[in-house]
Amino acid sequence: MTPLPFDPTPQALSRVDWTGTRAAGLARLEAFLPAAGTAYTRTRNSDLGPDDRSNVSALSPWLARRLITEEEVVSRVMASHGFVKAEKFIQEVYWRSYWKGWLEMRPQVLTRFNQDRLALKQTVAEDPALAQRLARAKAGETGIACFDAWVRELTTLGWLHNHARMWFASIWIFTLELPWQLGADFFFKHLLDADVASNTLSWRWVAGLHTKGKHYLARASNIETHTLGRFNPAGQLAENALPLDEPSLQTGPGAMPEREILFEERIGLLVHGEDLHPESLPLSAKVVGAGLLHVAEIGPADGAKNKFTRRAEQDACNRLEQAFGVEAPLMASLDExxxxxxxxxxxxIATPYAPVGPIAWHVTDLKRALADQGIRLVQVRRSWDSRTWPLATGGFFKLKEKLPNLVRDLDRA
Incomplete structure (x- = not known):
């Protein structure tokens, strides 16, 4: 077993408290800060297992719901390490924004994914052999020890190391030869950090669809190296498979929606699961009422993802009441x-901007219904998104080369 190139970190950093509150997210950020510089750059690719997350931030569940914001994470890391030492970690934060911007300008990619996903579920219902292979994969009964362990980790904890996600997706697609759309659906149902853009597009990238012809193949030697010898699926993986292909789909970037402006002096504030830090929203009006729109999660009702979400939403309601001095009900229906x-x-009514996905669809319906009542629903977009999303017109490199300026602009925002 190859030793890690850094000293073991404190137990507080090794174990993650997966509690869906802003306080828990901030505590994890503070614990990780000392490791966010060169240590992260050297060791981030190693998956040490669910009992040791000392080499990665594990902040994605809190970032996905904006219990903590990208801006405050990058600002804290910059203050501790500076850009040069922390560049690799900062890139990872911006990757999430890149995916969101890319999909925001190409919603047709998500439309096709959802159409394919529903059609494939019907195919599975009509194909017993495929249904059996799919069931074994989702139960972690493939006989590939690393994959089966990641299934258990995913379905119990709701989180996987990023490298494990890539290996998992590659094995699902190229070794088990299962539809990538059903793998992405499986991830989305269980991940604490389930994010429509990051999840869908990452699976497309592994398959070779995001960048045509460029796919990711899991290799036994790479898995052995980066799990420090915990796993070695030698002879079990399809290491020479070809990338997937799909019917042509126009994926040129469309226009970004214009930022909406509040005009009234008195407003209501409605938050939702895409942005649960209302205290930092750029609001210019007095909030006279606040509430939270609950959109049911996809996944097991008693699973880790749903538990995290319920806690996060209650935490946001509590902070709404403290910040604005109003009662903040949690509402689950349009009529409410x-x-x-x-x-x-x-x-x-102000609401955080909802990027393409299930919550955005609910917001669109709500906008029409409120308009019928003479009430204007205004989506408030953060400066972070307005600065980063338009840079996702092509590959990540265009955004990456702008990182020094983007980070410098945080001090001026």
Whole structure:
């Protein structure tokens, strides 16, 4: 077993408290800060297992819901290490924004994914052999020890190391020869950090669809090296498979939506699972009422993902009440939100911008319903998104080369 090129870190960093609160996210950030510089650059590719996350931040569940924001994470890391030493970690934070911007300008990619996913579920229902292979993979009964262990880790903890996610997806697609769309769906149902853009596009990248002809193949030697000898699936993996292909789909970037502006002096504030840090939203008006729109999660009701989400939403409601001095109900239906909004006697409701995905679809329906009541729903987009998303017109390199300027601009925002 190859030793790690750094001294073991404190137990507080090795174990992650997967609690869906802003306080837990901030505590994890503070614990990780000392390791966010050169140590992260050297060791980030190693998956030490679920009991030792000392070499990665594991901040993605809190970032995905913006219990903590990208801006505050990058600012804290910059203050501790500077750009040069922390560049690799900062890149990883911006990768999430790149994926979001890329999909925001190409929503047709998500439309096709959802169409394929539903069609494949029907195919599985009609093909017993495929259904059996799929069931074995999802149960962690493939006989490939590393894959089966990652299935258990995913379905119990709701989190996997990024390198393990790549290996997992590659084995699912090229070794088990299962549809990538069903693998992405499986991930989305269980991951604490489930994010439509990052999840869908990462699976497409592994398959060779995001960058045509460039796929990712898991290799036994690489797995052995970066799991420090915990696993070695020698002879079990398809290490020479060809990339997938798909019917042509126009994926040129469309225009970014214009930023919406609040005009009223009194507003309601409605938050949702895409952004649970309302205290830092750029609002220019007095908030006279606040609430949270709950959109049901896809996945096991008693699973780690749903537990994290329920805790996160309650935490956001508590902070709404503290920040604005108003009662903040959690609402799960359109009618509840409409009754709440009408009762506020306001002409505008502010809500964080919802990028393409299930929550955005609910927001679109709500916008129409509120308009019928004479109330304007205004989506408030953060400066972070407005600066980064338009750079996702091609590959990540275009955004990457702008990182020094983007980070420098944080001090001026």
């Amino acid at each position: 939100v409409l009754n709440w909004a009408v009762g506020l006697d306001v002409k505008e």
